[in-house]
Amino acid sequence: MIERLLPGIAWLRHYDRGALQGDALAALIVTIMLIPQSLAYALLAGLPPEVGLYASMLPLVGYALFGTSSALAVGPVAVVSLMTAAAVGNYASVGTPEYLGAAIALALLSGLILVLMGLLRLGFLASFLSHPVISGFITASGILIATSQLKHILGVDAGGHTLLELVNSLAEHIDAVNLPTLAIGAGATLFLFWVRKSLKPLLIRLGLGPRLADSLAKAGPVAAVIVTILLVDFLSLDEAGVRVVGEIPQGLPPVTLPPFDLALWRDLLPSAVLISVIGFVESVSVAQTLAAKRRERIDANRELVGLGAANLMASISGGFPVTGGFSRSVVNFDAGARTPIAGVMTALGIGLTALLLTPLFRELPKATLAATIVVAVLSLVDLGALKRTWNYSKTDFAAMAATIALVLAVGVEAGVVAGVVLSVALFLVRSSRPHxxxxxxxxxxxxxxxxxxxxxxxxxxxxxxxxxxxxxxxxxxxxxxxxxxxxxxxxxxxxxxxxxxxxxxxxxxxxxxxxxxxxxxxxxxxxxxxxxxxxxxxxxxxxxxxxxxxxxxxxxxxxxxxxxxxxxxxxxxxxxxxxxxxxxxx
The missing domain is CATH 3.30.750.24 (STAS domain)
Structure with a gap:
């Protein structure tokens, strides 16, 4: 009975030394990868950097207890962070206590919605988001996220919620570019692209094993963080206008409660629904892909409960909405994760970082975090899918193109809603005149x-x-x-x-x-x-x-x-x- 309520307990029955070694190695690699990512995605969501660390601890434990994937790595991801910023930005200004409170409330609402969907066995509802709509949404979001991070790489005070607003704002502030910031941001971006494409083959040619070479390549963002911190510290670049993360409070996440403001909850509810569905679709697709490689089974409804538990854990530990990330889940799988215990170990690693290492990040340039985000999200952009979809189905192309256009021109929520509505409308038109x-x-x-x-x-x-x-x-x-x-x-x-x-x-x-x-x-x-x-x-x-x-x-x-x-x-x-x-x- 307890295993039906807590699927994660079932892993313990057959847990052995081999599983422990695989989980420990995977946790070490994912922890190293997740530290800069969590800081970067907090920046993307408009939140203090420590919130990214908080969102990478207890949520992993919540998913480990209720989730069904042995390799899914839960935490902050780019698209959900962008949607969080878009939703919370309508309620409060970045940097205010109200902004953080709204983000915590959004995590709570997302958690409640996901758990309710799981209990009602509504996992099938994710099928209303067609693949062209999801592909178009992720592509447009990647472009929007990358563009939004250029202000940190250039060191200017640009802003905006749509692509046109962002481009116009960047153009207006182009004469205020901070050259040291640009050097750090552009250098980190080029380095991370090189690491992603070329470091692993180079290390293999130098005689390292494929697995070790891959692990070292995944640690590329950490190298960028260390080098740029040292540059800022030794050259006092913060005095030259390079914006840094600043003081990050040491310690484990505090127990928090979201603001119980019914008006706020009502305003955030539509965004919470979209974040829940988008996050679930992204997460369950990754989980099913990895499970197929091991001939394991993923229960979509239990995944809803697992992700809901992760978001509820985020809400009581000062975090923001989370879901399963594609890149870190693949890394977790390739590194040898055998059970969700790897996620618990990763949470412990992030906890030790929050306890002991946060003073080391004081001089971390925001441009480095922006470079981390840009490199991560551009890998999600697939403009070639437009041509492939056009050649195969003009109606699916219309839904995909509309989603991309509206995400870029209006915003993420309008884009995905329009894509879903158009997909359903085109289905009705197509099926109303059957062959x-x-x-x-x-x-x-x-x-x-x-x-x-x-x-x-x-x-x-x-x-x-x-x-x-x-x-x-x-x-x-x-x-x-x-x-x-x-x-x-x-x-x-x-x-x-x-x-x-x-x-x-x-x-x-x-x-x-x-x-x-x-x-x-x-x-x-x-x-x-x-x-x-x-x-x-x-x-x-x-x-x-x-x-x-x-x-x-x-x-x-x-x-x-x-x-x-x-x-x-x-x-x-x-x-x-x-x-x-x-x-x-x-």
Whole structure:
């Protein structure tokens, strides 16, 4: 029973020395990677740097207890940090106690929403965010985040929430660029790009093992932090205008409570919902990808509870919304993490850093943290997906392009909402005019194919139509009119057979349309039949009077239907020579 409530406990039953060694090594590497990331993402969210450290401790423990992934590394991530800044920035000014309080309240709301979704088993709702919308959102967010960090690399006081505002503000302040800051920021950015692309192959050529080389490459941001801190300290660059992190309070995160302001909670609720859904989609996709490599199973609903627990832990420890990060989860997996205990060990490492090492970060340039963010988020930008999506599906391209454009032009929340709404609208438009095909019998077989794509035999008295979509309110009347028009256009026609092999559901509106079509065809002297109806659909139809009133029959297969309705044509087609096999699609 306790393992059902706390899935993380199950890992302890089979925990051995090998798992301990793998988790310890992974925790060490992820801790080194997470320290600069947590400071940087706090900067991105407009929060004090120590808040990033706080958000990287207890949330990992919360997820370890309730999550189901052995390798997912939870903590601050770029996209959620950006969404936090956008949401909280509408309520308070950066640097004020109200701003921090709103960020903590946002973490609490996100945690409550995620836990509630998990308890209600609503993990499937994430499917309403189509991949093109998610891809477009992440790409646009990456561009927006990278642009927002240029002010720290240039050392200017630029601002803005949209791409145009940011670019205009940067242009207005370009004459105030601080050259030492630019040197540090540009140098750190180039170094981190080089580390990401070239350091590992170089270390392997020098004789290091692939695993050690990869671990050292992942520590590149730490090297950038150490070097730039030493530069600022030895050259007194802070006196030359280089902006540094400043004093970071030592100690573990304090127990905090978010402000219980109902008006604030109401204002933050829409943002909390979006952050929860976006964070869950990003996290569960990473968890499932890594789980597949070990043939493990991820429970989406328990993942919701695990991420909810992580955010609740963030809210009581002075943090802000968190989720599973792609890059650090991959590092955690590759470093050998065997269980969520690696996350607990990482939390301990961050805790020791907060207790003992925070004075060392006083001279850390904000430009270095900005460079860390820029390099991390630009790896998420995939503009090539626009071309690929355009070539494959124009409707999906429209949703993706709209998401990108609105995120850049209006903001992250407007972009993702518009993308979801457009995806649903395009789905309704597409499914309201489903693909329909008149089919005929392939000579020499019992198979039926589209008359426009194959050489088939067609009965003069039977119209066989396959509809490739479930029948529901959006397409019911269109299907009724289309079938009726096709039937009355041929005076020799005696039967209409609707092939339902691709129909997974018939809702009440569609049932009424089928009943109306049956009556209209009856008045025209044409019988209406169904074939290849799936079991669940047949169960629903049996609960109505439609089958009793239908002028025709329900056939197990289309061949059975044609064999009874026009046996002569069926036998002739069955014994005819079969045409050469075509490469055409069905």
């Amino acid at each position: 329909m095909a008149v089919v005929g019998q392939v000579p020499g077989t019992q198979h039926f194919r589209n008359v426009k794509r194959h050489q088939v035999a067609v009965s003069p008295v039977v119209l066989s139509v396959r509809v490739d979509e479930s029948l529901y309110f959006a397409n019911a009347r269109w299907l009724e009119d289309k079938l009726y028009d096709m039937a009355v256009a041929d005076r020799a026609l005696k039967h209409v057979v609707l092939i339902c092999s691709a129909v997974n559901d018939v809702d009440a509106s569609a049932l009424e349309s089928l009943e109306a079509l049956n009556e209209r065809l009856k008045d025209a002297g044409v019988s209406f039949h169904l074939s290849e109806v799936k079991g669940p659909v047949m169960d629903k139809l049996k609960r109505s009077h439609f089958l009793d009133d239908m002028t025709g029959k329900v056939f197990l297969s289309q061949y059975d239907a044609l064999a009874e309705l026009d046996p002569a044509a069926t036998r002739e087609a069955l014994h005819a020579s079969r045409p050469p096999r075509s490469a055409a699609t069905v």
